[in-house]
Amino acid sequence: MNDNTSTPEVDEFTRQRALDRYRILDSLPESAYDDIVRVAAAVCDTPVALVSLIDRDRQWFKARIGIDDSQTPRDVAVCDTAIRTPNEFMEVKDLSQDVRFADFPSVAGDFSARFYAGAPLLTPEGAPIGTVCVVDHEPRQLTAAQRSALEALGRLTMALLEGRSRERDSEIESILQPAPVSVATAEVEPPPQAGYSVAIIELQDYAGLVSRMGERGVEKALQQLEHDLEQCLHGPRGDVLNRVTGSGEFIAVLQGDDTVATLQRLEEVANAQGGKGLSLLLASAAAADSREPTQQVFMRADEALSLRKDLAQAP
Numbered sequence: 001m002n003d004n005t006s007t008p009e010v011d012e013f014t015r016q017r018a019l020d021r022y023r024i025l026d027s028l029p030e031s032a033y034d035d036i037v038r039v040a041a042a043v044c045d046t047p048v049a050l051v052s053l054i055d056r057d058r059q060w061f062k063a064r065i066g067i068d069d070s071q072t073p074r075d076v077a078v079c080d081t082a083i084r085t086p087n088e089f090m091e092v093k094d095l096s097q098d099v100r101f102a103d104f105p106s107v108a109g110d111f112s113a114r115f116y117a118g119a120p121l122l123t124p125e126g127a128p129i130g131t132v133c134v135v136d137h138e139p140r141q142l143t144a145a146q147r148s149a150l151e152a153l154g155r156l157t158m159a160l161l162e163g164r165s166r167e168r169d170s171e172i173e174s175i176l177q178p179a180p181v182s183v184a185t186a187e188v189e190p191p192p193q194a195g196y197s198v199a200i201i202e203l204q205d206y207a208g209l210v211s212r213m214g215e216r217g218v219e220k221a222l223q224q225l226e227h228d229l230e231q232c233l234h235g236p237r238g239d240v241l242n243r244v245t246g247s248g249e250f251i252a253v254l255q256g257d258d259t260v261a262t263l264q265r266l267e268e269v270a271n272a273q274g275g276k277g278l279s280l281l282l283a284s285a286a287a288a289d290s291r292e293p294t295q296q297v298f299m300r301a302d303e304a305l306s307l308r309k310d311l312a313q314a315p
Helices: 012-021 031-044 078-082 144-176 206-230 260-276 294-313
Strands: 048-054 058-065 071-073 090-092 115-122 128-136 196-203 240-243 249-255 280-286
Touching (some): 012 128, 031 048, 031 128, 048 078, 078 090, 078 115, 078 128, 115 144, 144 249, 144 294, 196 206, 196 260, 196 294, 206 240, 206 249, 206 260, 249 260, 260 280, 280 294
Antiparallel strands (some): 048 128, 196 280
8 A cells, every 4th residue: 555655765774873863672661652552453453463663683572462572583574574665554465475475484483474564653754663563363454444543553653752752852951961160160261172072871682681680680780880880980070971761871971182091991891791791882972172062972972872783783
């Protein structure tokens, strides 16, 4: 089923970058997304419904009903094909009769998926990041009303993601605001060319870690990590570290032109967490000079973090 609107083609790096910026992958279950799949399954009368997000080498389910796995390899994900034609509502009456999917484990194996329908999740810029989809074990078709409802659920899912993103952006903007200058400090003329750097330290597989350690165990580990990271900073210079609420993401603003030693210490602490069962990635960006807005430097650090994730997933 074709849509009359046109979405410009988005390259894979831009698409993945758009998904990364939502910070939704490996997040904990949220009732609003669980409600999306419940409604999708009920309206479409299917045993399986998913909010599927297409990551670098996997599809990860933010919400699911009728399936135990929380993710599958991307190269055998029907949703990966769906996002490649984002202007279309993808519907396959019988996957076993379609040469693109007949050999997929979910089709040829015990799960025996037959019917698939998916509404693409498109960012405001037109990047396809996943789908809201339904699956049945019998060949079938949706009615026009069911297709329309699934598309509406796709738009609702994107509205949830956008709202979540705005909340995070607002908090980060607050974190990056310069600290108030005291009267004593104001009397000291700052070095005219003093720069700064922004570093992002992010815990990987947050939801998986919670399933293994429990929420209290993870929270305790993150509190200790925050303490260890703070010990790397140079307080008198004005370095600060903040944790993004309810996440495993830390943002450090490091003052001065020479922050290499501090960044090395932060990297050492991050790497040492592997022995505690935690996997972290760190990326940073340096300001061109003291006048460059912190939000702009943060965005470059965030892009560098996406590149680190690309390298971490490379074979």
